[in-house]
Amino acid sequence: MGDLKLVKKFDVTDGFWGRYEKLVKEVVLPYQEDALNDRIEGAEKSHCIENFRMAAEMLRTGKCGGEFYGMVFQDSDVAKWLEGAAYSLAQHADPELERRCDEIIELIGQAQHDDGYLNTYFTVKEPYKRWTNLREAHELYCAGHMIEAAVAYAECTGKSKLLEIMCGMADHIYKHFIEEGAEGYPGHPEIELALMRLFRCTKEEKYKELALHFINVRGVDNDYYRKEKERNDWSVWGNNPEDKEYAQNAAPVRMQNKAVGHAVRAVYLYTGMADAAMETGDATLTEACKTLWDNITQSRMYVTGAIGSAYEGEAFTKDYHLPNDTAYAETCAAIGLIFFANKMLYVDRNGKYADVMERALYNCVLAGMQLDGTRFFYVNPLEALPGISGEAKTHKHALPVRPKWFACACCPPNVARLLSSVAEYAWHVIPGKLFSNLFIGGTLDLSDTFGGKITLKTAYPYDNKVEYHFLPKGETMTIPLAIRMPAWSGKTTICINGKSVEYELKDGYAHIHRDFRVEDVLTVEFDMPARKIYTSSKVSANTGKAAVERGPLIYCAEGVDNENDILSLSLKKDGKLTVGEYLPDKLYGIQEIYAEGYREKVSEELYSYEAPEEKECMITLVPYYAWGNRGLNQMRVWIPEKR
Numbered sequence: 100m101g102d103l104k105l106v107k108k109f110d111v112t113d114g115f116w117g118r119y120e121k122l123v124k125e126v127v128l129p130y131q132e133d134a135l136n137d138r139i140e141g142a143e144k145s146h147c148i149e150n151f152r153m154a155a156e157m158l159r160t161g162k163c164g165g166e167f168y169g170m171v172f173q174d175s176d177v178a179k180w181l182e183g184a185a186y187s188l189a190q191h192a193d194p195e196l197e198r199r200c201d202e203i204i205e206l207i208g209q210a211q212h213d214d215g216y217l218n219t220y221f222t223v224k225e226p227y228k229r230w231t232n233l234r235e236a237h238e239l240y241c242a243g244h245m246i247e248a249a250v251a252y253a254e255c256t257g258k259s260k261l262l263e264i265m266c267g268m269a270d271h272i273y274k275h276f277i278e279e280g281a282e283g284y285p286g287h288p289e290i291e292l293a294l295m296r297l298f299r300c301t302k303e304e305k306y307k308e309l310a311l312h313f314i315n316v317r318g319v320d321n322d323y324y325r326k327e328k329e330r331n332d333w334s335v336w337g338n339n340p341e342d343k344e345y346a347q348n349a350a351p352v353r354m355q356n357k358a359v360g361h362a363v364r365a366v367y368l369y370t371g372m373a374d375a376a377m378e379t380g381d382a383t384l385t386e387a388c389k390t391l392w393d394n395i396t397q398s399r400m401y402v403t404g405a406i407g408s409a410y411e412g413e414a415f416t417k418d419y420h421l422p423n424d425t426a427y428a429e430t431c432a433a434i435g436l437i438f439f440a441n442k443m444l445y446v447d448r449n450g451k452y453a454d455v456m457e458r459a460l461y462n463c464v465l466a467g468m469q470l471d472g473t474r475f476f477y478v479n480p481l482e483a484l485p486g487i488s489g490e491a492k493t494h495k496h497a498l499p500v501r502p503k504w505f506a507c508a509c510c511p512p513n514v515a516r517l518l519s520s521v522a523e524y525a526w527h528v529i530p531g532k533l534f535s536n537l538f539i540g541g542t543l544d545l546s547d548t549f550g551g552k553i554t555l556k557t558a559y560p561y562d563n564k565v566e567y568h569f570l571p572k573g574e575t576m577t578i579p580l581a582i583r584m585p586a587w588s589g590k591t592t593i594c595i596n597g598k599s600v601e602y603e604l605k606d607g608y609a610h611i612h613r614d615f616r617v618e619d620v621l622t623v624e625f626d627m628p629a630r631k632i633y634t635s636s637k638v639s640a641n642t643g644k645a646a647v648e649r650g651p652l653i654y655c656a657e658g659v660d661n662e663n664d665i666l667s668l669s670l671k672k673d674g675k676l677t678v679g680e681y682l683p684d685k686l687y688g689i690q691e692i693y694a695e696g697y698r699e700k701v702s703e704e705l706y707s708y709e710a711p712e713e714k715e716c717m718i719t720l721v722p723y724y725a726w727g728n729r730g731l732n733q734m735r736v737w738i739p740e741k742r
Contacts, residue, residue: 109522110190113540113557116521118687123519124187126472128196131180131512134504142503145169147177148203154222155209167224170507171335172237172287174219177203178244179512181261182251186519189255197256204252204261207245211264215271217245228333230275234286234324234346235335239313242268243289250293250300251516262300269297273309283327284317286338286346287364291371292438295378307378314375314384317368318343318351345412353387358395358415362407362427363509365415366395366435373442385446392443394418395436396455402632402646402736403466403653403723404459405479407432410496419637423481423737425494430467430476430510433459434517441524444536450607453536454586456524460517460537461560461651465724468514470687474501475511476727481655481736483727484666500731534581534608538565538623551576551615560650561681561690563627569615576615581608587650588625595621625650629676629692631740644737645670647692649678653723654692658733660719667699668718669739686725694718697741 111120133139135147146168153163167173184200187193211217218238221229230238242265249265252258272290275281285291294310297303320326324340343349344359347368358365369391376384398418400406405428409416413427440456443449467476480488480497489498504511526543527534533549542554551571559565569576584591584607593600593609596619602609611621631645647654656665674695681690700712718738726734 108544109526109541111521111539111541113555113559114688115558115560116539116541119518120187120190120521122472123183123515124191124193127468127515127518128180128184128187130473131183131515132199134508134511135177135180139503143506143508145173145176145504145508147173148206150174150219150223151177151203151206151210154219155206157222157226158210158212163223167220170237171220171235172241172509174217174241175237175244176508176512177207178241178248179509179516181248182244183512183515183519185248185251185255186516190519200252201258201260204258204264208260208264211267215267215269217242217264217268228331230281230283231331232327232333232335233283234327234340235338237285237287239272239285239290240287242272243285243291243293246290246293246297250296251520253300265297266301266303269294269306269309273305277305277309277312282320283323284313284348286324287361288313288317288347288368288371292367292374292442295371295374298378307375310371311375311379314352314368314372318348318355321348321350324348342412345414353383355387356390356394358391358399358406360415361413362415362432363413363429363435365391366406366432366439370435370438370442373439373446377442377445388443388446392439392452396451400436400455401426401428401463401481402458402634402648403428403433403462403479403481404436404455405429405433405463405481406436410478419635419639421634421638422640423735424484424488425497426478426480427496428463428479428481430464430479431513433463433467433479434513437464437517437524444527444534445529448534448581448606448608450583451586453583454607457537457585457651458653460521460524462653462723464514464517466726467510469501470725470728474503475505475514476501477505477507477510480734483732483734485731485733499734500727532579532581534583535567536583542570545576545578546572549576549578553578560652561688563625563650565623565625567621567623569617569619569621571615571617574616577613578615579610579612580621581610582623583607584609585625585651587648588627590626592624593621594624595619597622629654629678631670631676634737641737643739645740646736646738647676647694647720649690649692653736654720655723655726655734655736656718656720656738657726657729659729660691660721662698663733664698664701665733665735665738667701668716668735669697669699669713669741670718671695671697671715672740672742686721686728689722689725692720694720696738 135145156163246265249261253262291310291313294306298306328340347360373388407427410427436459437456440452443452463479478496483499485499488494525537525539538559540557554568557565602611627650629649634641677693679691696718697713698716
């Protein structure tokens with residue numbers, strides 16, 4: 100799989116994703132650049148760019164005129180932003196944005212030591228403590244994100260300066276851990292998947308060797324972090340080195356069968372494992388990935404595709420423990436799950452991975468950003484109650500409105516880099532096969548592989564029809580095309596020019612192999628009713644409750660549409676669900692769902708011997724991704740159900 104290439108030649112044109120692509124280019128990237136430079140009034144300070152300036156000054160003069168500010172991993176915010184900018188530049192030339200990126204890259208180069216080492220925290224704040232706290236200090240994590248940015252920038256712009264810088268850092272890491280035999284592995288995985296990307300870009304085998312090293316040594320000495328602390332005895336946050344689940348080092352990776360600990364760290368690790376399995380064909384690594392995937396998706400994932408149910412440790416907890424109002428559900432964790440799903444699709448061509456990828460993308464990830472691109476959620480609860488959410492001691496993390504920025508701002512630039520690279524997830528172009536995983540309208544240039552272009556036309560996710568139009572260079576283009584058949588669609592029909600087409604259904608994909616002509620239109624229609632969805636009875640938070648979905652979208656009730664009181668609402672057991680007309684001016688274009696239900700009369704008495712009075716009502720539901728865009732507001736995904 101060393102020939103895996105970035106999908107760059109995809110022009111997004113549909114109304115839904117076209118808006119997001121334009122938003123990222125025109126609003127999100129400039130806004131985040133301002134945040135990184137501390138230019139947004141009333142927002143949390145970032146100091147990211149200034150940290151690099153100070154590091155450069157320190158190397159140039161031996162001193163600097165300020166102090167390092169921010170998290171130990173502050174450098175990674177710049178890296179993710181640069182990666183997002185690179186993907187945007189691949190779609191839309193922007194000489195001014197490219198110039199500013201080049202300036203930042205120049206600054207990054209000035210902050211690099213002669214031996215290749217690059218990290219502003221250790222250059223400015225802790226110059227004598229390199230590689231002495233892998234448990235907490237995020238050196239390898241920051242390096243990983245900057246490597247990803249470097250590969251993306253080189254592939255998207257053709258410019259290699261950042262790539263050369265990060266090859267220098269990767270060489271430094273290789274020397275330290277391989278040639279010099281230093282012990283340890285990253286407390287926060289990320290470097291593993293980044294090194295695999297670097298290997299594919301450069302064809303340097305040592306980078307793959309280094310990635311496999313970090314994967315293979317993890318958990319073999321599951322006491323490493325305790326020994327490291329005893330040896331060096333300094334801490335960033337006071338993380339407990341005895342908590343081996345938190346950093347996924349309780350056992351070697353091939354022996355891990357439960358998704359545990361910090362959710363983002365876990366799925367970044369699993370992504371690296373899946374990538375390594377894809378590249379090497381390691382069956383034991385593949386099986387470990389499948390086991391961990393099943394554990395997440397069958398017992399530890401929210402209906403929105405969110406993962407990580409606990410504030411403490413930003414972590415997975417136990418099977419079926421999925422509280423709604425205290426859910427952590429970090430945006431970065433859902434993004435990491437998408438990374439994992441995408442790699443698993445390459446390892447094991449099964450539509451179940453794309454189903455989850457779609458669920459996490461359209462629900463949790465999109466909810467992580469305000470519809471105007473200027474505010475962000477770190478935490479994505481499935482229930483919000485103003486006065487409790489964000490205020491009560493147990494709910495302080497679950498904010499009911501999106502802040503402008505965070506002191507720990509890992510999520511906003513992560514959203515930017517994901518949304519600007521949706522083509523990577525929508526299409527997989529591999530030797531001899533084209534996979535259509537996500538249904539995003541636009542034109543894919545396949546001139547170099549299949550001799551033409553495909554234009555996908557759709558109003559998805561609000562319309563149930565997707566059309567594939569073919570633009571061959573010659574008379575025909577021969578494409579072995581595999582189209583995902585979503586699990587949520589009870590009956591999916593496929594026609595070409597109005598007539599049914601033969602296909603092989605395998606592992607959630609319809610495989611069609613034929614010669615396509617310019618006049619051919621391949622139409623896929625999904626079964627997309629509004630319907631209720633239920634959890635296992637083992638999920639105590641959802642006993643007697645139902646959620647509503649339509650296609651890939653999960654819906655929720657907001658107070659603003661329901662008399663500012665959603666707690667008194669319940670769904671009628673056999674009640675009708677009605678899909679409303681498309682509303683182009685509401686929440687940037689949505690369809691509401693109207694559910695028959697009941698409303699209880701509100702009582703001010705805490706306890707009563709009288710059953711509450713109730714009356715029939717109609718409950719208005721909006722897509723979960725759009726909640727929290729109309730001021731301080733109640734929200735609930737799981738709603739009680741009554742006969």
